[in-house]
Amino acid sequence: MQTALRTPALALPASFTRRPLRVRVTAWLRLGLARRRERQYLVEMEPRMLRDIGIGPHDAMKEARKYWWEI
Numbered sequence: 001m002q003t004a005l006r007t008p009a010l011a012l013p014a015s016f017t018r019r020p021l022r023v024r025v026t027a028w029l030r031l032g033l034a035r036r037r038e039r040q041y042l043v044e045m046e047p048r049m050l051r052d053i054g055i056g057p058h059d060a061m062k063e064a065r066k067y068w069w070e071i
Helices: 014-018 021-044 047-052 057-064
Strands: none
Touching: 021 057, 047 057
């Protein structure tokens, strides 16, 4: 049974840990940059769009302030 590490949207399979360190670090960095991009998209969204996904402007700003390595 494979379990996922971290967030479901940007998860890595458990089998990933058997890969070389260089590959794991590269994937970790890409994951972090994807998180950062998604958080930046939240800030750019209009309030009505944020309401559609169930968050408010304050929550979007709070999420956007997180560092890229934070989950």
